[in-house]
Amino acid sequence: GAVVSQHPSRVICKSGTSVKIECRSLDFQATTMFWYRQFPKQSLMLMATSNEGSKATYEQGVEKDKFLINHASLTLSTLTVTSAHPEDSSFYICSASGIGGQYEQYFGPGTRLTVT
Amino acid sequence: KNEVEQSPQNLTAQEGEFITINCSYSVGISALHWLQQHPGGGIVSLFMLSSGKKKHGRLIATINIQEKHSSLHITASHPRDSAVYICAVTGYGGSQGNLIFGKGTKLSVKP
Numbered sequence: 001g002a003v004v005s006q007h008p009s010r011v012i013c014k015s016g017t018s019v020k021i022e023c024r025s026l027d028f029q030a031t032t033m034f035w036y037r038q039f040p041k042q043s044l045m046l047m048a049t050s051n052e053g054s055k056a057t058y059e060q061g062v063e064k065d066k067f068l069i070n071h072a073s074l075t076l077s078t079l080t081v082t083s084a085h086p087e088d089s090s091f092y093i094c095s096a097s098g099i100g101g102q103y104e105q106y107f108g109p110g111t112r113l114t115v116t
Numbered sequence: 117k118n119e120v121e122q123s124p125q126n127l128t129a130q131e132g133e134f135i136t137i138n139c140s141y142s143v144g145i146s147a148l149h150w151l152q153q154h155p156g157g158g159i160v161s162l163f164m165l166s167s168g169k170k171k172h173g174r175l176i177a178t179i180n181i182q183e184k185h186s187s188l189h190i191t192a193s194h195p196r197d198s199a200v201y202i203c204a205v206t207g208y209g210g211s212q213g214n215l216i217f218g219k220g221t222k223l224s225v226k227p
Contacts, residue, residue, distance in 0.1 A: 042219075043202070044215075044217050046214070093159060095159075104161075104164055105149070107158070109157070109159075110156075110157040112157065
């Protein structure tokens with residue numbers, strides 16, 4: 001099946017700093033990428049949907065100025081957590097959907113963010 | 117009431133046992149997904165189905181659209197199958213990202 005990678009897999013940062021997480025589709029062109037957040041023992045929560053070359057669509061309650069999403073190419077989307085705070089500590093997962101892959105999503109391995 | 121309900125929430129089995137995880141949903145759907153999340157957190161998409169039955173190795177997924185119910189079966193279970201299994205649906209007419217997730221079933225297979 002299609003492969004989606006995320007980098008880094010784990011990151012620890014200090015409060016007030018910004019962190020960038022990359023999501024790459026390795027063997028297909030991802031027209032749409034999704035960013036999810038998962039708190040411990042909770043379901044995934046969709047944060048935003050990004051289509052290549054256009055602005056991301058954020059879900060209600062997700063601050064677009066805090067969680068900057070860029071989808072500059074068909075194989076790369078980035079999520080930048082700006083001015084991170086301890087409450088931003090979470091597991092961030094991306095998924096990608098390719099051309100012709102209606103409803104099919106391929107998930108990345110996730111990034112564990114800890115803000116101290 | 118959640119739109120996607122899974123049962124059981126937790127399941128412990130002995131190696132070799134046949135396992136069934138159930139998923140019921142209350143909305144019209146375009147597709148249903150079964151996902152596997154290992155303790156490290158990474159998610160693997162196991163199946164996407166909108167009708168009938170799919171099989172991959174020891175895993176079988178079935179869906180009954182009329183009854184709004186899906187099952188995931190694992191034959192000859194193995195400790196490496198230990199993970200959280202998540203059912204998610206794409207609501208009818210919804211965009212690809214609008215997955216509605218169940219809370220997951222935590223499976224532990226003992227040797």
